[in-house]
Amino acid sequence: MAVSISKFNAFTFFKLPSAWWCGVRLRHLDDNKAVVTVKHKWFNQNPFNSMFWAVQGMAAELTTGAMMIDQIKNRGKNISMLVANNNANFSKKATGKITFTCEDGHLIKEALDKAIATGEGQTVWMKSVGVNTDGVVVSTFNFEWTMRLKT
Template sequence: MKITVSKLNSFLFFKLPSAFICGVRVKLIDESKCIVSVKHRWINQNPFNSMYFAVQAMAAELSTGALVMKHIENSGKKISMLVANNKSNFSKKATGRISFVCADGNLAAKSIQEAVETGEGRTFWMKAIGTNEKGEQVSEMEFEWSVKAKPNN
């Protein structure tokens, strides 16, 4: 699958329907950056009149994972990927449209290249920053990705 905004959003519909139903959508992806947004609505609310933390995590994780997928595609190799760990900080109520930006595409590219060259697994952390429509940071999430080249058959 060629990694584009529309293909990623179709992927959400078919493979991650809970994220799609909650309104998570990819807005931009290139070699270095991915932007994913989600709007606070009834379907993704918490009891405190803001966005449920897990919905924020879905959007943040997608902003990092889509970059990993893009660089796996660029490598032309079969590579497995898995979230090994995550960390989150919430600094403000998430209301309105929240955009998660991950600008760590270079980390994914470097780690995937090393995994292909060495045949060994690599782990690396990628960060996604969530901001509201006013540009105020509402959350910061980090995901530790593990990648490993699959042996040639």
């Protein structure tokens, strides 16, 4: 890992302030897995007394994006990244502490290897699953990331 968890969370304060103020926090990051938590509170809720879907989306996206940022930084290459597409499924009201986990880091490695070797842009779909403290899935997000080597 190129960056400590605390430094990454400080980064969110300056570069992703909406996520930081909503309580989105990175808890674990390695080459294969990222874990982010967020707690349901009055300022991130919807009118139905559960967490607003966009707050869940910020936490879910951070699991995928943190791994992408970390792996790009470790390569030492000038590589751009951008979310091109996403979809989500909401299966239960999100209340309490929600933990989002993505275990698709291996997909980033493969796409980065190919982007660097060929110079061509690559895309990768990554999944992040949010569970409540009872272990029940509340939402599942999929993000299509694009990456390309800058010249």
